[in-house]
Amino acid sequence: MALNFPKLHMLFLSLLVIVNPFLFVEPIALEPTTHPFTKTLQTLEGVHKGQTVKGVAELKTYLRKFGYLKNDNNNSPNDHFDEYVESALKNYQTYHNLPITGKVDAITIERMSLPRCGVPDINIITHGSPNGLVILANYSFFPGSPKWDNTKRALTYAYVSSANVALSMDDVRVAVQSAFKSWSQVTDFTFTEIGTESGPVDIVVGFHSGDHGDGYPFDGPGQVLAHAFAPQDGRLHYDAEEQWTTSPTGQNGGLEKNGWFGRRRRRPRKPVSIDLQSVALHEIGHLIGLGHSSVLGSIMFPAYGGVRRDLTQDDVDGIHALYKSTN
Structure with missing residues (x-):
């Protein structure tokens, strides 16, 4: 059954933030996109x-x-x-x-040529304003290091979309819930799904195509996979035109050192499916305050490298540094 969400109301934003990656099965290489x-x-x-x-x-x-x-x-x-x-x-x-x-x-x-997250790796400093990412170690934070208030650790989320994808709602829920659980295990955050009829939610997850009203239109299959926004905005948007999957058998990451980047690929093949849970894990990192990391293989590395569903030490160090946590 195709996933069918109610239409998303027009939203306005102040900060861009989005995508990427990760579990290993066998060493295969993710092909560049045909974008x-x-x-x-x-x-x-x-x-x-x-x-x-x-x-x-x-x-x-x-x-x-x-x-x-x-x-x-x-x-x-x-x-x-x-x-x-x-x-x-x-x-x-x-x-x-x-x-x-x-x-x-x-x-x-x-x-x-790799598919990637839509959030900038480095935010540009203009007119003397503090718009650049604050770099600590290899992980990074957003301008001003925004984070959720100390009283906001039990976060709620709901699904609201303006486009359909060929995934069942049950499969989407399992994938996204698993990604939330990974972050809960290394922080004191909890994430609970509730219906929009229950009132305001902290996080809204949805699938959208092209210009979807937040000022950051998607570009169709290939390049930008998703984007999310810094705390406490709470929006996570997937590009509905990507080839999403929740069971990517046999696909894995290929961004390790000495991996596929040492090979010359002259003609991109048809892109493989994109693992929804891997991208969710990356985007949730943005939702709770992390920018991109320059560590190859980390969840917060900006390029999608295949299926990666485990947080790395760099990801954990980053979120602990932001919230001064020792979890």
Whole structure:
């Protein structure tokens, strides 16, 4: 039975936050997506500072969207690869544990081609305002380190969507509940589902397509999988156009060091299904206050690397540091 949620009322937001990952079965590699941006990246291989090549403008948009491009000639949409783009690309490569070349090389194309969370890796500081992520160790927090009040540890959640997906409601509930349970085991938070008819809830989970009223439209299958918002906003949105699954037999993470990024993949194949629970685990981290981590393999790493359903030490250290917890 297809999942059918009531329509989501128009919502407005002040902070973006979203996706990603993770359990191991056998060492397989997640293929890059077939998103149009992947095709653009492949035409840019080898491009570097000083060149003007069609497609660089799209690269700028990507780097700007995820927090790496700060000063690029007043956000110029042109195709010139200048020193700002080179610097942004080096920062991206540094954050993602890639060789720092400042060029659009094959391994950077592979990483950028992975499906990922829609939350920026680094929030841009503008006009002297504290909009940048506060980096502690490898994990990170949102601007101002927002978190739930000390009196808010028993959080409620409900499902409200504006689009259908080919999953049963029971399967969705089990997957999301399992992800909530993982965070409960390392914090003093509890998460209880209630119906919207019971009154206001703390967290709203839903599936949506394209422009769904929060200012951060989804881009269809391939790139951005989901996004969530910092405390105490409480919204977690999945892109309904992705190929979601709750039983990804035989699929696993592929982001470990010495993993698939050492292989040259020239032609992306059909993307595998995306594990709903893995993405929920990542997004819930955002909901309770964590930004992205630069630790390859952590749940809060921004790129989706396959099925990963266990929190890593970096994830646990991050949430404990935010709430000064020793759980």
